[in-house]
Amino acid sequence: MYRTLAKKLSNIFRQKHVTQKDIDAALLEIEKALIDADVALESINALKIHLMHKMSHLETIENLDIQSQLMNEVRQGLLELLESPTPPITIQPNKLHTIMFVGLQGAGKTTTCAKLANQLKTQGHHKILMCSTDTFRPAAMEQLKTLADSAQVDYFDANTSDAPESISAQAKAYAQNNQYQILIIDTAGRLEVDEAxxxxxxxIHKTVQPQECLYVIDSMIGQSALQVAKTFHKKLPLTGVILTKTDSDTKGGVALSVKQVTQKPILWLGSGEHIDQLEPFDPKQVVDQILDMGDIMTLAKRAEKHIDQDKAKQMTQRMQKGQFTFEDMLGMMDQMSALGGAKSILQMLPGSSQIPQHMLDMADDKKFIPIRALIESMTAKERNNPMLVFNQKTRQLRIKKGSGRTNSEFNELKKMYSKIEKMMSKMKKSRFKDQMANFMNPEN
Known part of the structure; x- marks a missing residue:
């Protein structure tokens, strides 16, 4: 999500010997990198003040460790920009909690309403009602109704001829009369802010008096969105921010700027279109991404949630012995998909900003579609005995015909299998076996 900024910052710390002059130059480069990443001037100035104060006692330095010291101060400065003492949304029992969404059209506001409803439901809040007051865009109400069905929460059907504030009042009265815990109100968005x-x-806010007024902002929009954020902040008592489209390769300036501009905490990060792709905002994880330290914690959390540990352990044991089948390849693809895809995994690893773009493009999960189709056209015996397939042309012809795939796509499957098999062979000869055994069995 912050590839551009991460690459610029990580390049600053690559020299082996650092002097005060180097530090001054690094501070200037950091400022340039932040400006290029569309970070608001307020945020840049705040970070500069922090760094200049922390580094002012340094004179001439020839200590290699100064690189890590400077990186640590940059990290602390960024954390100060992003951290907030404000707790996440707290739902009081036996009392209706109203959440109002605002933001520009195209920011993913309507989808985010459903994502939040889904997350709150997983936390045990089952009486949730969603309502759209967008009478301007005909498909908006139908979209939210469809998303409500996906999240398995209720939707308030409104008369499109009623005024938006009237619809919100009706929805709140209905929610109160039917003992709902949460009411989520989606408001109309526009391509740009206008007075009307x-x-x-x-x-609407005055009518329903919501406990939360959340501003949804697209992470791919730069400085232009910050003026919009200021307008919303001035006109409405915002309580928090949700940053969307964070899976995109964006400059990253919005996350560093929006809190400084609105003085409101970022509460969630949204990625993708799936209903479960909303994660609580963690400043430390975001800063580590910015500084190219990766996002291993998020990757670990996803693994804990989505990966079958027993199956993963069995696969690891087979791989240690050099036993690798097409069934294992399917398992690997399933696991990568559960973790967000191969490209997403690569971007979460430390040093990801240095990975060439063509390698990231090669990790496109669409490339796995024909490989999966070929494997799924095999019999169980063939999946567990790759040589049976590679050594018999008649089987290959049947598999290609059954999957509707070409000779070149079959050859790609063969190349991929060969590469993984070679990697398994190297692991078998190395200390990988012992290392993986200790990792899988920490009590040993």
Whole structure:
């Protein structure tokens, strides 16, 4: 998500010997990198003040460790920009909690409403009602209704001829009369801020008096979005921010700027279109991404949630012995998909900003579609005995015909299998076996 900024910052710390002059130059490069990443000037100035204060006592330095010291101070400065003492949303029992969403059209606001409803439901809040007040865009209400079905929460059907504030009042009354715990109100978005729409949002807020007023902002939009954020902040009593499309290769400036501009905490990060792709905002993880330290914690959490540990252990044991089948390849693809895809995994690893773009492009999960189709066209015996397939042309012809795939796609499968098999052979000869055994069995 912060590939551009991460690459610029990581390059600053690559020299072996650092002097005060180097530090001054590094601070200037950091400022340039942040400007290039569309970070708001308020945020840049705040970080500069922090760094200049922390590094002012340094004179002439020839200590290699100064690189890590400077990186640590940059990290602490970024954390100060992003951290907030504000706790996440707390739902009081036996009391309706109203959440209002605002933001520009195209930021993913409507989808985020459903994502939050889904997350709150997984936390045990089952009486959730969603409502759209967007009478301007005909498909908006139908979209939210469909998303409500996906999240398995209720939807308030409104009369599109009613005024938005009237619809919100009706929805709140209905929620109260039917003992709902949470009411989520989606408001109309526009391509740009206009006085009429801002007044409409202010009137809805005045009508329903929500406990939360959340501003949804697209992470791919740069400085232009910050002026919009200031306008929303000035017109409405915002309580928090949700940053969307964080799986994109963006400059990263919005995350570093929006809190400084609105003085409101970032509460969640949204990625992708799936209903479960909303994660609580963790400043430490985001800063580590910015500084190219990877996002191993998020990767570990996803693994804990989605990976079958018993199957993974069995696969690891077979791989240690040099036993690798097409069934294992399917398992690996399933696991990568559960972790967000091969490209997403690579971008979460430390040093990911130095991975060439062509390698990231090669990790496109669409490339695995024909390989999966070929394997799924095999019999169980063939999946567990790759040589049976590679040594018999008649089987290859049947598999290609059954999957609808070409000779070149079959050859790609063969190349991939060969590469993984060679890697397994190297692991078998190395200390990998012992290392993996200790990892899988920490009590040993």
């Amino acid at each position: 729409r801002m007044n409409e949002a202010a009137l």
